[in-house]
Amino acid sequence: MTPHDWKSTLGHISVCVVIACAGAGATQPTTPAEAVKLAFVVQPSAVTAGSALSPALQVAVQNAGGNTVVAATTEIALALTPGAGPPGAVLGGTLTRAAVGGVATFDDLTIDRAGAGFSLTATAANLASATSAGVSVTAAAAASCATPASGWIWCDDFEADRLSSYFEVVTDGGSLARAGAVGRNGSWGMRSRFGVGQVSAGSMKLAFGRTPDAYFRPVDAGTRNYREMYWRFYLRNAATWTGGGGDKLTRLTSFAGTNWSQAMIAHIWSGAAGANQDYLALDPASGTDAAGTVMTTTYNDFANLRWLGLARSNTPIFDASRVGQW
Numbered sequence: 001m002t003p004h005d006w007k008s009t010l011g012h013i014s015v016c017v018v019i020a021c022a023g024a025g026a027t028q029p030t031t032p033a034e035a036v037k038l039a040f041v042v043q044p045s046a047v048t049a050g051s052a053l054s055p056a057l058q059v060a061v062q063n064a065g066g067n068t069v070v071a072a073t074t075e076i077a078l079a080l081t082p083g084a085g086p087p088g089a090v091l092g093g094t095l096t097r098a099a100v101g102g103v104a105t106f107d108d109l110t111i112d113r114a115g116a117g118f119s120l121t122a123t124a125a126n127l128a129s130a131t132s133a134g135v136s137v138t139a140a141a142a143a144s145c146a147t148p149a150s151g152w153i154w155c156d157d158f159e160a161d162r163l164s165s166y167f168e169v170v171t172d173g174g175s176l177a178r179a180g181a182v183g184r185n186g187s188w189g190m191r192s193r194f195g196v197g198q199v200s201a202g203s204m205k206l207a208f209g210r211t212p213d214a215y216f217r218p219v220d221a222g223t224r225n226y227r228e229m230y231w232r233f234y235l236r237n238a239a240t241w242t243g244g245g246g247d248k249l250t251r252l253t254s255f256a257g258t259n260w261s262q263a264m265i266a267h268i269w270s271g272a273a274g275a276n277q278d279y280l281a282l283d284p285a286s287g288t289d290a291a292g293t294v295m296t297t298t299y300n301d302f303a304n305l306r307w308l309g310l311a312r313s314n315t316p317i318f319d320a321s322r323v324g325q326w
Helices: none
Strands: 026-028 037-042 057-062 067-069 075-080 096-098 103-106 115-118 120-124 127-131 135-138 168-170 176-179 189-192 203-205 248-255 262-270 280-282
Touching: 037 120, 057 075, 057 120, 096 103
Parallel strands: 026 067, 037 127
Antiparallel strands: 037 057, 057 067, 057 103, 075 096, 075 120, 115 135, 120 127, 168 203, 176 189, 248 262, 262 280
16 A cells, blocks of 8 residues: 556658558558467567556567558457566556557556566467567655655655554564555555455554553644544555455544543445445444443443444445456
8 A cells, every 4th residue: 555646749651662661560451361460569668667658569460471460450458478577466457459450559558566577468369479578667656755745644655664653553463564566556565465264464553643541652742632534545455356345444533531432433444245345335433422422431332332324435446347456
């Protein structure tokens, strides 16, 4: 996870008055029936993790002589070559394009992880596949937590080790760990791994503002009462993730006493199994009565919480079509 961060070219005409022009292979008016293979005619170049490969990659449908079959409209698919480059990288963008004039152009491809030795493989039905030249991906510039913006209470992009600032970090035997190249655009992040049947895979607790006990070590001066809080982080499930959301994700709470009694809890988690499991849900709860008197006497004192109503997200971020994406 990392915090936010949150061409015009002049047209030209090329004239060629020979049998074949240099460029995307020798191009002649061949027919689709003569197509036998694919070939990269514009290769990938070095790029920053998360940025679009430039220039746009082009893959041509060719005959046995290496000429482009200009009548071909073949659907061509691209993927990272298995075993090339560091494991776990994800190729983003539009991965399938139809050839136009015998050439498919891929103009929005990204690789989300830094490393050397990546290559791409192009495939199409009934044609020999092609593998691109190697491409190196450099890590994106570190995010802005070293110089946080005015109004931010806390920022952690995990580029620097700030784990000691959290008043509790539970790793569950190494399931949760700070690691390089696992964050957005190949940055550092927190990696959480679940085994089959595992219920918890770690947690991190950060305190700020006025706290009821020295155990809750605030990252600010510890003197303010905050009325409104906003927080943001990036999340990506592994491409092999199944089963929808993992239920508990993040929450903001107001501790009212040394017994961990809670005046309020702002839950953000995935919906229960079934129709809601692929969605995020806001599920706030109050630990006070209507007059504002704290009723809870311990952490997660469900018997004394007033649940204020669940609201589901519009986008099913945990469904099969979105896993592997930020």
